Amino acid sequence: MFLIFYKAKEGLLREMSFQGALYSDLPVLASDLPYFPPEEDDEEFEDGIHLVVCVHGLDGNSADLRLVKTFIELGLPGSRLDFLMSERNQSDTFADFDTMTDRLLDEIVQHIQLYNLTIGKISFIGHSLGNIIIRSVLTRPRFRCYLPKLHTFLSLSGPTWERSTTTARLWLMQKLKKSGSLLQLTFRDHVDPRQTFLYLLSQKPGLQFFKNVVLVASPQDRYVPFHSARIEMCKTALKDRTTGPVYTEMINNLLLPLVEAKKCQLIRQNVFHALPNTANTLIGRAAHIAVLDSELFLEKFFLVAGLDYFK
Template sequence: MLGDGTLSFLKAKEDFKRQIHFNGTLYSDIHPINPTSPYFHVAEELRPFSPEGLHLIVCVHGLDGNSADLRLVKTYLELVLPGSNLDFLMSERNQGGTFSTFDTMTDRLVSEIFCYLEGNNLNPKRISFVGHSLGTIIIRSALTRPQMRPLLPKLHTFLSLSGPHLGTLYNSSGLVNMGLWLMQRWKKSGSLQQLSLKDAEDPRSSFLYRLARSSELHHFRYVILSASAQDRYVPLHSARVEMCRAAVKDPTVLGTIYQEMVHNILGPLMNNDKVTVVRYDVHHALPSTANALIGRAAHIAVLDSELFIEKFLLVVGSKYFQ
């Protein structure tokens, strides 16, 4: 028999679906409202772990960030996977240096990874990466380095949170574009210049284009792309790695360049049936503030919204790290 609380929930859910004219299926329509096992249940088969079963998760912050930015991701993965042998490297080598070029930041991250492995005498069986914003590009760049080749067979999950994989081209927010331009000039930022594909006279010689051509994402078992239309800092199509109407209609070389970048990144993924690519579109409940208006609130909500991180990892995200 259903209790009063459950009945109230079901009634409120049906009222909500009618109000928004929603004819699809909600998560609670499929799964039982009262789960049969707790969120933090430790399955018996997960308890016995040998040192060879170590799963290293490398978390890389974004522009002007720090090693604590992804602390909630670490916390909830540890909570939801208590029987797993997890170890976390919260990258800090690029703190205060994210306005450098991506080549410089890549060198720092690669060095940090090997220092961590050697300093702690670790030989992980699996390695996953979680990146926010600009950090996702540093991760992809690091994977192209020759030193990282021995680690490629160990790659498991790549979780991209608002990653500008196609740069900041075709951003619909003029205000953000102006802000990024001013910051690029003020900070003399190599990374922001590279994200706008203005670091080379020929766009095909730009950092992002060359990175797309040498993408190593197909070595992962799971590639998870999280994006939000409310995020004005990183265009939705860039975070989702997909074509956009503006690029298709663009008669200049940039339109062609953009289409080639999408193909170069997705091609190896689509041709490898061992890789699972999942896109998640996120809509945050944000207050009406200036940060929400310019899109900054949604860009950082994936870091500081405990509600989002808890629900994302407990409901759908944790399975990619098991």
């Protein structure tokens, strides 16, 4: 049976002229623990629990990251993990970022106080717009006491900014919703781009306090451009003499502190999904959502690499 599998795999690689590595080639996985371990007695963890805050994106809800939570729990059984599936913004994700930041911060503080949690680590997992709200929370004075406890920031298709990509969609949503967040996301909240919310946010410390900053991006995603999710330059920005320098400054503002932080590692993960030929695939929505609802991707991602970031 194994011989048939290896012959089929080698034949596929030759046919595709594929030069990369496959999951099945890796000798060591991120976790060797069984999905369903034997029951164990609860023990006291002197160093506290690991709080994982999951934040949905635009027009999303608290259930969006349920599969992400499930695969982490399955992959790390017995770990002292506590998940906060954020829901405070789900009724209005079109508010301005300051308002949504206050809501998420209140939710985190209230969750810790309500359950009398002793925090050992705090990690954040965000999808799309939710990653900007997370970054904004890190800058608030009320959160300052938790900065030394930051562990992993996992960004699933999180934008640095949006300027010209999916213009028609953003324009239509802006007209229908009168959205403060979309104005800020597209740099239209101030005439001076260096006074916009996103530019000012890029100047504030935050990401460098994490031990792991993981940026997951897909070139198939046209809702959040590949370069935006990876926090890197693009050819369009280089050619734009007006906004190009601003975007360059934002990238430097975000990346230089990460590079200089000795205890922080930056990881970029590129994802290529097997997607059907549908309208959602054509407009890039399918890839944008696949990081949340593709069981194949999530299981492989966490089993091969992702679980390491939550240990």
